[in-house]
Amino acid sequence: MPFSFKNFSTTLLLSTALCSPVLAQELAQEVVAEYFDELRASGMTVSPGQETVSGSTVEWRDIMIGLPEDEGSYTLEFMRAEELGGGKVSLSYPPEVKISIDPKGEKPKADVVVRTEGITHIVSGEKSARNHDITASRIAVETSTFEPPFSMEMAANDVVVNQVSTGADTPHYEGSLKAANLELRYDLDDGKTKMSSTGSYDDLSATFDMDAVNEASLDELFAGSRNLSVSYQMGKMTGSTDITAPQSAMVIDTKASSADGSFSVKDGIFDLGGTAQDVAYNVQLKDIPLPPFSAQIKEATTQVKLPLKKVDAPLPARIQMGFDGLELSDTVWGMFDPTGSLPREAARLNIDLSAQIKWLVEALSAAEAKSVPVEVDSVKINDVTLSIAGAALNGSGEAKLNNATFPPMPVGEVNMDLRGGVGLLDKLVALGMVPQQQGQMIKMMSGMFTVPGGNGTDHLVSKIEMNADGSILANGQRVK
Template sequence: MRSTLFATFLSSTCLIGVPAFADVTPEEVWENYQSMMAAMGMDITAEESREGDTLVVRNMVYGMDIPNPAGAVSTISTAREIRFQALSGGKVGIEYTAPITSISRVPANPMLDMPGYETRVDMTFGGVTEVSGVKNDMRYTMDGGSMTMKSAPAVVEGVTLQPSVDMSIEGIVGSYTMLRNGDALSSDMDFTAARMTYGFEPFETEGTTVEMATSATDLRGSGTMSLSGAKGADAFATIIGGSTMDIDLSSGASTAMIRVLDEEAGDDMELTSTSGSSTLNFALNDGAVGYTAHAKDMLVSVAGAQIPGQQIQFGLGSMTAGVLFPLKAGDAPQAYELEIGLEELALPELAWMIADPTGQLPHDPATLKLHFAGTLTNKMDLFDFNALENMEPDSPPRMAVNTVEIPEIFLSLAGATIAGTGAGKFLDKEPAMPGGMPPFAGTMSLNLKGVTDLINKLTASGILPQEESTMAQMMLGMFTLPGEKEGELVSDLEMTEDGAILANGQPLPF
């Protein structure tokens, strides 16, 4: 499904398409369309004919192969009819009068014991896209367009490998530019959509029926993209290694539902969730790929006869997830980054009844934030699947972490907090064990508040055995010093280049 969606998305970007200049002709718009597809590594065949003021393109067929460790996933798409009509004011209207059908063939994967299968997706586009500009610099504009997608289920020997999917986007308003410079293409986009829905048709698996549906409102997207248009044996690798993208997506309120209906009475379960606004940034630059996702005001409810009280709920004030990773080989160190954040996690009272039956602990919402960054050296294009497949088990490592930075570690739970920062580097020395990591040197600073009090409360409530409580207090005494405020502990840890471990300047006995 991912390969089909990727190919059909690339083919349909011209629908949303924002410079009003001189006239453009239907033939020029069609030529620009083909150039865009070619820059994405696709070959096109089609039948063309003129019908008055309209250029009609029928039976357009295009495809691409997307690399996969078990073999390329091939996708072939067919657009039965596209009409390019000359409009007043030197513009051209593009209309898809029939769905685009995409068929993807996924090869068998013996390592995962997965059979090969085929998927089919039909995409329908509503509305007319207006094109203005000049031959090599065009703007595509939509006002109230729509898109629907429906996929057939992929079933092999009675097993549903991929359920049928329905998706729709309504009220699309926006524009997309397409600037050609030789084989290279660049563009920027800005669009909104009123509503999106996505869901699986009910499917059966191991005696249960599963349903899933999501919806989101007030969608917005903006960003820039450039494709080099360079030709290569592996179109996918050429795109990843030679393109740049910076896309921002956002939505307003959204909902999600998963329902599991069991053939045994009383085993049904339903999960529902709502969230406020959310954002997603995706970036691709010089072979480094990254994304940052953020969502706010989430509420999750799980209901079922087997759940005490029939239902539990928990809330999350905000969630953040981010990754930056270099996929392209290079001699110089490249940046990487990982960020995870769960803020204001409100656990259900049922969880507190189990964890704190005597009511000793504060039931404040919990927060966890982790942020790691640094540099690494990558000696292999990770989008070159042929090279990855040909690697021998005893091949020397092609990737090495150089530096590690910890801008933030933060945990707040049951009235206690732990906060810290750190930094370090891997030394240019042989690993202590063959195949292991080189020696590491670095520092970390920690600030702990309310931890001693939390240990005492856990011990008093019987959750933490006395011997474990004593051990925890001994470890705190070894690694920390009293801070400026009551209940505060601080610690400065260091791993030196000669292998020593220091806590607040004092060597530890191990």
């Protein structure tokens, strides 16, 4: 089911709007005016409804809010503010709010329901810096569509939010969030594939520092005039996904002991990273009479850095992904190595690449570009490491690209080091996983690009040089 950035940003905007400030009497009217102005600046329409004052309490009823581009609406039955003294105001609003989203075109209509339990919202501070202290026993957001049938619910329990709102022309939000537990559930049925998934995440905490961003201001975010950053940590995670598809049916259970990560777009640079500890997968095939098989990973890491802004000089980009301590259950090993001839030590993979790149068009319009939208100035293999079944491969290298030619001509070198590779290949041939003729061909080809290393008999090294004249050398011998 297509769930566009527009749907995501609308849901985020609604979640923010439903926790916006209202203060009692004169101060209440001032801040509500700021709130309504902020919604209008984001492209929403606001009909404030009826306002009444009773002692230290101010109430607004039947507030009608329209989403940007007339793609939906919702009504707040009431918003109520009670002055507590000392410049503090307690806010209250309906425990359930229903929103209808109609993105038009090919995207499906959606219904969103926001539910809160045991919520308190205290606002304090001056006009230039509003403080929001929110606690709730539960906050849940449920989304559903009908074509195809899809539903998703995300609920946080024992929530504590501390936020400071500043800025006039560009609202800015900074603060922290904690939740004892986050629950996630979704169900999808597109007529061919049925999928149900549940997840639970304990001890969630996050910090955020961001300018207000919506679809209309994405160009400012990409250009670097607006910034945002979020970091998070969480404890134990568990999940289960049940899939029934035309070619397979399975249940996948997952768990991890902890995870942390961050996401930011600062000065036009996208940066995403995360680490998960003690990740485990257990797979049960429902339509095949096989016992469950499992895999465990001690640590998994991901890092992506990508410039988004269009500038004259190339900017750094990077992608890193890998895992350490991968172990497979005996059920998995038994499928292709029933005799136990392969070493079964934990495997490791690390891929770490970087580059200098330059956008030739605005990144937001890259999909419509008639030619290559981005130019790569140089690339570097910081590290490629694979250790599995008794073999270990390591690689590094870098190259400068000549973009005057097409495809661009690289100038540089790549170095590779392989230990235990021949022995692993022989075992794979003996197991029938690699045909003997192909195994011999691989050995012959490796002889063209590798030379013996200095660490034992099963050690191969290779140095590939790419020159400006287009020639390629392998260990000093020309191959092109």
